[in-house]
Structure formats: structure tokens, C-alpha cells
Amino acid sequence: MNKVIDAVQSDAGVQQALETALQQEFKEEWKDIAPLLSVRELNKFYAPGKGCGDINFDLYPGEVLGIVGESGSGKSTLLSCLSARLTPDSGNVIYNSERFGEMDLYACEESMRRVLMRSEWGIVHQHARDGLRMNVSAGANIGERLMAVGERHYGDIRAKAEEWLTAVEIDTGRIDDRPSQFSGGMQQRLQIARNLVTHPKLIFMDEPTGGLDVSVQAKLLDLLRNLVSRLGLSVIIVTHDLAVARLLAHRLMVMRRGQVVETGLTDQVLDDPQHPYTQLLVSSILQN
Amino acid sequence: MSTATGYNFAYLDEQSKRMIRRAILKGVAIPGYQVPFGGREMPLPHGWGTGGMQVTASVIGEADKLKVIDQGADDTTNAVSIRRFFAHTAGVETTEQTAEATLIQTRHRIPERPLQADQILIYQVPIPEPLRFIEPRESETRKMHALSEYGAMQVKLYEDVARFGHIATSYDYPVMVNNRYMMDPSPIPKFDNPKMSMMPALQLFGAGFEKRIYAVPPFTQVESLDFDDHPFEVQSWDEACAICGSDHSFLDEVITDDNGSKMFVCSDTDYCRERVDQGFVGTAADLSTSEQETEQ
């Protein structure tokens, strides 16, 4: 009997040891993965209820975070604060930069923020005219970021521009045309190519499919989804369209009047919403 | 001091001159940086080089000898007016000879004869901001200069090569001064750009309309932008100057008769004359001699 107990005990001991070892290994593995972006106690209000507040979250490498909520809920304000374009009233945004290491976006030099914007980050604006230079060719639009980071070989710049036009499904024959000659959907795709050419790690998008026809939207979403998974991009995407969020985001943050009311995995939030406001949002999409 | 004409010396009041000199000193201290200044009105319309004139008025002294050129020539209306203006208001000597001048105010050219350490070259500048074409917001271009964000400037050259197969920009060709500031050299031909680099003379730039002064101190490096696979090149001609035979100066095409016959001659008229005086001749030597004879 003692033998049996011993055996069981030692078995349990082995089990224990194994588990501890496994956990240790697991921890070792995860220890290396620091959040790409950490947001703490972020506040930015234009007026009570207008802006965003009490924002806390971490974004891990390769994650696609959707920020959803009705119009006026503070999504764009938050995205601007996260992407170093709008100084918050209080709070911190810590970014883990390839080049600069861990940096507090609003405590560092502006020059560093601007380096990020043209190298490690991409920003896709809702209105293409805010994100493109409308008076120079598509090739120059894509090439600009390369030239901004020191590329000085015309042939190489042009070859990369062609490569990225192809990647966003724009005929390379259009390389010397100006964006003003492009359709809305093409302009958005050009904006994406212009951003991706320097291989950014983190992309911020504000309603990238807004204002496009449904069929054009579908094509753009499909392209975005492929690019994001192929390139392993981390993305923060703002949208009021839950269908867009469902298709692209791993995780959702639901905003209402500047506050986050619910967060979770996309399927959980959309299929089993906990907060009454999210339930309302989800049911209104179901009605459509 | 004032002259017999009742104007203050060189027209501008002493306080304005001091203010402009301060801007010049700052410009010299930060090569290529555009210094804003409280521009004064000059009795000539903008576009006639009022920025250059204010700089000239602020640095000119009684002992100076002034030369004024416009596209290389001393005898255009613009050049003659400015020269007369300073002869009248400052009582200084004027000259057409580059070698003799201590101050040279210029529009669109750098003299062919290499300038010396005791000379000052003053450029008239229409648009001082090289980044303006790509970025209309002044607040943003200032930031771009402050942070040396000059990638957008390369876009201009990219568009040239995309459209024409080579860098077609031939005037107003952007330069980097002292490896730090992007500068508009004013609408000189790119032929003159290499002359700006390591020049022994002080180079001052005055933009009257936008009220900016900038400078390239003596012996400062000035580099023209380019691509590795499309290097910077200056204009060249198959012809030599028809008057003096020069094969190394910037040439203008001139129509010589009603039948549309044309020839190429030095744009720098003083340089051409100097060479003719030294005995150099071009293919049109007979023509120019006969012209001179009929004039006399």
C-alpha cells in the first residue's frame, strides 16, 4: 500500500514537476513578447462626453484591434492620440520601437515621433486626400517614404513602387498617373501601398472603407485582410461598421461617449455582447 | 550719412539697415537657414529685386564698387536701374567688370570669372522656400527644415525622371548647404550650382516679397540633390561662344537676323568682353567687329 502511495505521490510529484517546468518554459517564451503599444489612463476631452477617457489597453505584435462605436463616441480622437497626432490631456502611450526602444510618445522629442510616422508606422486616413499627395504621381506617392528614409536610387525606388502597386492590385501602367485620376477605391489602395512600402509594424486606420461602394468595400477588406496576415502587421482600426470589425479584428473595444464599455475577442463581443450598449449596437446591425 | 540728394546713404534709414545686418549675421551663422526680417519698401516694384536691394543697401559702403547683373548682362533695364539707384543714393562707383567689383547684385546668374574672398555676391530671390511646391503650409516647412526632413524634396526629382527620363529641372535646382539646410539657390541655371560650393566670396540672398534673408559663408559646401543612378549634371553645349570662342561658359541662343539665323554667345557679357580683350575669338568674330564699327 505504501508502495502504491509512494508511486502515486512520486507520480504526482513528477506531474507537478512537469507542469512547473512547462509553465516555466511557457513563461520564458512569453517573457520575450512585450506589448507593442501600452496605453495607460489616457484622457482627451474637448468637452464633457466629447473625446475619450480612462483608456487602458495593451496591443501585442501581430494583433488587430478594432475600435467600434457609434459616430461621435470618440474613436477618431482616441486613434489620433494613439498615433502621436493629438496630445492627450493626461495619460501615457508607450510604444516599443524597433529603432528607439521603449518610448513614451508624448514625453519624447517630436522628431522621434515623426521618424516613427514615416518608418515603423503607417496611417491610413478615411479621406484619401488627407493621406496622399494629390499633385504628384502614384509612383512618387509610394516612393516618398523610401526617399524620406534615405533611399537615393531612382531605379530601386521605381521598382519598389511597381511592386507595391501590384500588391494592392493597381495596374503598374498607372504608376505615372496622379491620384486625382483614380477611383475612390484605388485611392485607398494607393494610400495603403504608400504606407506599407517601408515595412511598418503598426498601422492605424480610421474608417478605411468609409464612403466607398459596398462592392468596392468588400474588395478592399479582402485585400487588407490578406496583407495584414501575410505581413504579420499589428493594426488598430477604427470603424463604426461591425461587419468590417468582424472581418478584420481579433479583438474589439466598444466605445460610448468617450468611454470603453466592453472589450473582448471579436466573436465573443459580437456573438455574446455583455454590455447593453453593445447589445444595442449588435442588434441594430442585425436589423440591417 | 546723407548724400547731396537728401536721401540717407543708400536710401534705407540706419535703423532698418542695422536690422537687416542682424538678419544677415544670423544667416551667415546658420548657412542656408532662412532668416525672417522686417522688410522695408524700396522705390521699385517687387520682382525687381527689392530683397537683393535691401541687402545691398545694408552692406554697401562708400569705398565699394558695385556691379549689377541681370541674366548675366549689365545693360538690361533692371540692372541699369539698380546700378543708377545706388550711384545716386550712395554715391558709390559702379562697374561692369566682375574683377573690379566688391559687391555684385545678381538676378539669375553667377559670373563666370571665379569670385574672390574680398567680394560679396547678393542674389535677388523670388521664392525662398525650396519645399513650397510640395508643402504649402509655412508651419510645416519650418518643421521640415528644423528636423531635416527632406525626403519630399527628392519627390520633385523623382517626378522629373519619371516624366522626362532625366532630371529636367535646369533652373532653381535645390541644394543642401553645409550638409544641413535645403536651400533654393534662386533661379540661377544649374550650370552655376557648382560655383556656389566652396566659393571664397560671401553669398547673400534677399527675398523682398517673402521677407527672408539667407547666406552661404565663404568656403561652405553646397551640394546639388540627385539620385545615385541619375547624378547631377550641368548643362553643356555642342557649340562654343560665337564671339569669344569660350567652350566653358553658359551660353544664350540669340537670333541674328530676320531669317531666324542664330548663334550662341556667353550669357555673362563681361566675361565675354574680357576674353575678346585678351585676344580670344569665336566664329562670328567678323560679324561682331563689323557691328562694333558701325556703332562707332
Ligand SMILES: Nc1ncnc2c1ncn2[C@@H]1O[C@H](COP(=O)(O)OP(=O)(O)O)[C@@H](O)[C@H]1O
Ligand atoms: N477638434 C475638435 N474640437 C472640438 N470637438 C471635437 C473635435 N474633434 C472631435 N470633437 C468632438 O468629440 C467627439 C468625438 O469625436 P470623434 O473622436 O471624431 O468621434 P468618432 O470618430 O467616434 O465619430 C464628438 O462629439 C466630436 O464632435
Ligand SMILES: [Mg+2]
Ligand atoms: Mg471618426
Ligand SMILES: [Zn+2]
Ligand atoms: Zn563669349
